[in-house]
Amino acid sequence: MADQENIILDLESQFPAMSGVAFTEASKQMLAAGQSVLQTDQGAIYRFFPDGRRVRVKDIEPSTPVTPGQKINIR
Numbered sequence: 001m002a003d004q005e006n007i008i009l010d011l012e013s014q015f016p017a018m019s020g021v022a023f024t025e026a027s028k029q030m031l032a033a034g035q036s037v038l039q040t041d042q043g044a045i046y047r048f049f050p051d052g053r054r055v056r057v058k059d060i061e062p063s064t065p066v067t068p069g070q071k072i073n074i075r
Contacts, residue, residue, distance in 0.1 A: 027037045031050045038047055038057065045057040066072065 027039070027048075030037050031048070034050055036047045036049050038045055040046070040060065043062060044059050046054045047057050048054045064072070
């Protein structure tokens with residue numbers, strides 16, 4: 001059972017980096033297909049276009065800093 005737990009922990013530790021790579025690749029594919037992509041940057045949501053333009057869509061609240069293992073109640 002400990003081997004399975006170690007495998008799961010190893011896979012979980014890889015998830016943040018892998019999700020970043022997947023997002024970047026999906027964004028590139030969408031832009032290459034002529035579609036726009038929404039992305040956050042410095043407290044706002046922007047729409048990025050294949051021609052390199054970016055348009056501010058709306059301001060958003062700052063992210064909530066958390067530490068691993070911290071529990072947050074969502075209302």
